[in-house]
Every structure is written in structure tokens, then in C-alpha cells.
């Protein structure tokens with residue numbers, strides 16, 4: 001038996017852990033008995049005992065760079081204390097920080113990059129007592145030294161592997177969205193050909209896009225509909241439109257409501273019209289900045305003018321929910337440039353008053369192109385796996401030790417600007433004062449005495465999760481309510 005685990009913060013627990021479901025599917029295909037566990041940190045103690053008692057061939061742990069590293073470190077330690085089963089870390093974090101991860105006493109091996117082929121070979125090597133050096137794309141320990149085998153090629157034919165939904169209770173991941181009740185997260189492709197400075201793709205996917213075939217995706221979605229009554233899809237591809245024709249064909253033929261992310265540069269009138277003809281419920285643009293200097297620095301491949309053009313097009317299709325994500329505190333960014341970004345948000349809101357704007361601060365994820373800049377400016381990155389939890393954008397208060405160009409006052413303002421930007425949609429209520437307040441605050445970049453925030457946060461908490469009719473009305477009136485969790489993905 002092989003056990004694959006993802007420990008996830010409660011606010012993200014309803015998104016299915018697709019990485020280990022793919023890896024689990026590959027291991028099952030190869031004849032192994034597999035168990036996938038996805039739980040919140042409060043269960044660590046109990047789960048560690050359960051895992052140790054099963055004495056698996058190995059325990060595979062999946063983590064992004066965020067508080068998952070802390071939860072996973074705690075779990076690994078507890079399993080190690082009770083069992084001799086090898087502990088294998090995989091996923092984005094272990095792939096981008098392999099040496100440090102492997103140097104931890106609670107980690108026996110790391111898998112770097114895509115896991116399907118590697119996990120199957122690793123399992124075979126462990127079962128047959130073969131040398132670990134024969135398995136590509138792993139790190140292991142030998143006589144106290146950290147050993148790394150070379151990279152294997154990326155998987156080109158993705159159709160060889162599929163998510164095995166039987167490995168989890170899918171009901172936990174069918175969530176209500178846009179009036180539908182059973183919406184699932186799904187990916188049709190991996191990687192992206194662009195090279196944005198804050199993104200893991202260049203390193204992890206080596207700047208390559210690969211997709212499942214159209215027919216494969218349509219078959220999988222058909223089976224999700226028929227077997228589990230799935231009635232909507234939230235696409236989590238790095239670049240859903242990596243091949244435009246293919247994406248459109250899927251979206252046109254799948255006959256399901258959907259939501260996904262886009263690059264601004266893809267949008268034009270023709271494409272927007274085609275999207276509106278599918279059951280598109282929402283799209284999100286990574287706008288990132290209101291400054292051409294910063295857009296160039298982060299290598300986004302789009303200008304402020306492109307952004308405005310894209311939003312103008314989307315404004316003609318108000319039936320499609322529309323959100324935009326932006327990053328503050330980019331390396332070398334000045335206060336004035338941050339203000340420009342905030343003003344750009346307001347401009348976009350004037351063009352498209354239903355826009356949902358999400359501001360986040362730049363986080364130096366290891367391995368991204370801008371990471372080296374941050375290290376050059378003197379930042380000492382976390383020295384222990386669990387300390388990478390500092391890179392968590394959903395905290396409301398934080399300091400930014402990697403950003404000496406940001407003052408304490410600026411940080412306070414960022415947090416408030418982020419809150420008020422989410423509240424911009426209050427403007428649609430057309431209630432005097434309430435609707436103008438966030439706009440006024442942002443327009444003047446003045447967040448002194450933010451007395452409205454506690455009141456609005458109270459409202460937010462009160463109506464975020466409830467299923468009552470009143471909650472539903474509130475969420476309709478105040479669209480930002482209930483969006484924080486969903487926007488977290490866009491913040492990436």
C-alpha cells in the first residue's frame with residue numbers, strides 16, 4: 001500500500017488535490033494499492049497514527065510553498081517517530097527547493113517535477129530493493145549525502161494519465177457556484193509558454209505547455225457529469241488557452257458552465273463573443289500592474305494599454321463575471337507606482353463596473369525568475385522547510401522582509417487598499433456613502449481611520465458560509481462576500 005497525502009488549510013479544503021490524484025491514478029494503473037488522504041491540520045496527530053499503523057511502502061507528501069510546508073513537516077515528523085516507512089516529498093515546493101527539503105531529517109526522498117512516471121518507478125525500486133540511483137528525477141540520501149538523479153523529460157502525452165476520482169470522496173469537492181450546486185476543479189493542460197517573473201512555470205514546466213487531447217477532456221467531463229452529477233467546472237490550468245483552438249473546442253462542446261483564467265492578450269471581440277456563446281460564467285485576467293515599467297520588469301508581455309483594451313471588450317459582456325488580479329510591492333516598485341496601480345483599478349472599474357478586483361503583494365516564491373533579484377537585494381530566505389509558510393498571501397497582516405523598498409506605512413496601506421479594492425463592487429449598490437466610500441478611499445489613497453472595515457468584515461463573516469436565503473441575497477448584493485477563498489487561487 002502507498003499513501004499519498006495533502007494537508008491543506010480549512011479555507012482550501014474543498015479544492016480537490018489533483019496532483020496526488022494523478023499520481024495515485026498512475027500508481028493504481030501500475031498495480032499498486034493506493035490511498036489518498038486530504039485533511040486539515042487539526043487532524044495531523046490522528047492521521048499520523050493511522051498512516052504509521054498501515055506500514056505503507058512509502059508515504060508521499062504533496063505541498064505548495066505556503067503554510068502547507070509547515071503542516072506537512074509536522075505530519076512527516078510524527079509519522080517518522082512512529083514508523084520506518086520512507087517519507088517522499090513531491091509537488092511544487094519540493095521540486096523548487098529540493099536540496100533544502102531533502103536535507104530535513106523527516107524527509108527520505110524528494111520527487112522533482114511531474115510525479116506519475118517517477119512515483120511508479122520509485123515504487124518498483126522500493127518493492128524490488130533496486131538502487132535508487134536508477135530512478136530519474138528524485139533526490140535520496142546515501143551514507144549521509146544528498147544524491148540527485150538527473151531530470152526526466154516532461155510528459156508529452158498527458159492522455160496516458162488521468163485523475164482517479166475513486167481515490168477520494170468526490171462529494172467533498174462538489175461546491176456551489178454561480179447558482180450551480182456541483183462544481184468541480186479540473187485541469188486540461190500543464191505549463192505555460194510565457195515567462196512571467198513571479199511564476200513557477202519557467203522552472204517547473206520548463207516554459208512548455210502540454211495539453212490533454214480535446215477528446216480526452218470531453219470524455220472525462222462527460223463521465224464526471226454522468227457518474228457524479230457534476231454541473232460546472234472551475235478550470236485551474238496554468239494557461240487554459242495555451243492552444244486557443246483546442247480550448248475553444250473543449251469549451252464549446254463540453255456543454256457545462258465554467259470559469260477559468262486568461263491572459264489579457266488573448267481577448268478580442270471575436271473570442272469574447274465565442275466565450276459568451278459557451279456557458280462561460282466567469283473569467284479572470286492576471287492584470288498585475290498599472291505601470292508599464294513594472295509590467296516589463298515582471299516580463300508579463302502586456303502593457304497597460306492592452307489591459308484597458310481587454311477590459312473594454314469584456315465590458316460588452318456583463319453576463320460574464322469578470323475578475324482581475326494585481327500585484328503590489330513588486331521589486332523596486334515605488335509608492336507612486338503602487339498608487340498608479342490602484343488608480344488603474346478604478347479606471348477599470350469605471351469601464352466595467354462589475355469587475356472584481358483582487359490586489360495581493362509580491363511573494364518571492366523560490367525558483368521564480370524574480371527570486372534572484374530579491375536575494376541580491378539582501379533577503380535571507382527561510383532556512384527550514386516549515387518556515388516557507390511566510391509566503392502566504394491570504395494573511396491579513398504581515399511584514400515583507402524581502403521587500404526593503406517597502407516602508408511600514410506602505411505595508412499598512414497595501415493591506416487596506418486590498419480590502420477596499422474588494423469592496424469596490426459595493427459601488428453597484430448605488431447607496432449613497434456606502435457605494436462611494438471604497439472608491440473615494442482608493443482614489444485619494446487615503447486609508448486613515450478605516451472605521452467601515454470592521455463593520456464590513458462583520459457582514460462578510462456573517463454571510464460568507466451560510467446557505468440561508470438571506471445569506472444568498474447578501475452575497476448577491478455584496479459580491480465580494482464569499483469570494484475571498486476563490487480569489488486566493490487568482491492571487492497566484
Ligand code: B12
Nearest residue numbers: 012015018019060062064065066090091114115393489492
Ligand atoms: C488549484 C490551485 C490551488 C488551490 C489549492 C488546491 C488544493 N487542494 O491544494 C487553491 C485555490 C486553494 C490554491 C491556493 C494557493 N496556491 Co495554488 N494553485 C493551484 C493551481 C492553479 C493548480 C494545482 C493543480 O491542481 N495542478 C495540477 C496538478 C496535476 O499539478 P501538481 O499539483 O503540480 O502535481 C504534479 C506534480 O507537482 C507532482 N506532485 C504533486 N504532489 C506530489 C506528491 C508526490 C508524493 C509526488 C511523487 C509527486 C507529486 O505530480 C503531479 C502530477 O504530475 C496551481 C497552478 C497549476 N496549474 O499547477 C497553483 C499553485 C500551485 N498555487 C500556488 C500558490 C502560491 C498558492 C497559494 C500559496 C497562494 C496564496 N493564496 O498565497 C495558495 C495556498 C494554498 C494552501 N494554503 O494550501 C503556486 C505555487 C508556487 C509554489 N512555489 O509553491 C502555483 C504553482 C501557482 C503559480 N503559478 O505560481 N491553489
Ligand code: SF4
Nearest residue numbers: 192194195196199238
Ligand atoms: S503567470 Fe500565467 S501567463 Fe505568466 S507564466 Fe505563469 S501561467 Fe503563464
